[in-house]
Amino acid sequence: xxxxxxxxxxxxxxxxxxxxxxxxxxxxxxxxxxxxxxxxxxxxxxxxxxxxxxxxxxxxxxxxxxxxxxxxxxxxxxxxxxxxxxxxxxxxxxxxxxxxxxxxxxxxxxxxxxxxxxxxxxxxxxxxxxxxxxxxxxxxxxxxxxxxxxxxxxxxxxxxxxx
Numbered sequence: 314x315x316x317x318x319x320x321x322x323x324x325x326x327x328x329x330x331x332x333x334x335x336x337x338x339x340x341x342x343x344x345x346x347x348x349x350x351x352x353x354x355x356x357x358x359x360x361x362x363x364x365x366x367x368x369x370x371x372x373x374x375x376x377x378x379x380x381x382x383x384x385x386x387x388x389x390x391x392x393x394x395x396x397x398x399x400x401x402x403x404x405x406x407x408x409x410x411x412x413x414x415x416x417x418x419x420x421x422x423x424x425x426x427x428x429x430x431x432x433x434x435x436x437x438x439x440x441x442x443x444x445x446x447x448x449x450x451x452x453x454x455x456x457x458x459x460x461x462x463x464x465x466x467x468x469x470x471x472x473x474x475x476x
Contacts, residue, residue, distance in 0.1 A: 354404035365402040
């Protein structure tokens with residue numbers, strides 16, 4: 314594969330570009346080059362996923378922008394979940410990020426009353442009243458959620474507080 318000397322758009326370092334399009338010498342430069350640092354949250358201005366988190370491709374792999382910034386400031390996050398103190402998915406400010414487990418992240422979400430749900434208590438009661446009348450797959454399609462979500466609701470693994 315041929316390489317071409319290129320100057321990083323962020324830090325100015327000269328690096329050997331091996332891909333067709335490469336503007337940054339590292340993942341960190343690729344993130345920093347696309348941050349809006351005008352407020353306390355450093356907001357990612359690039360593409361985002363369906364949950365609102367910044368993501369980017371670098372050297373043929375997908376990465377979360379906030380995770381790259383956390384690892385640059387604090388070290389490896391391998392095996393952990395990088396969580397936001399500020400509850401802003403696009404924030405990449407390392408001071409707003411902490412490492413935890415998935416259980417820590419879910420507890421943090423509940424504590425802050427931040428739930429990513431498409432359904433309401435009324436929907437849950439409707440689903441339970443439909444049990445035996447239509448399939449769980451049909452319920453999932455009707456309510457716009459996954460089969461697993463409906464299954465957990467019907468068998469009271471979730472929404473336990475509703476009878």
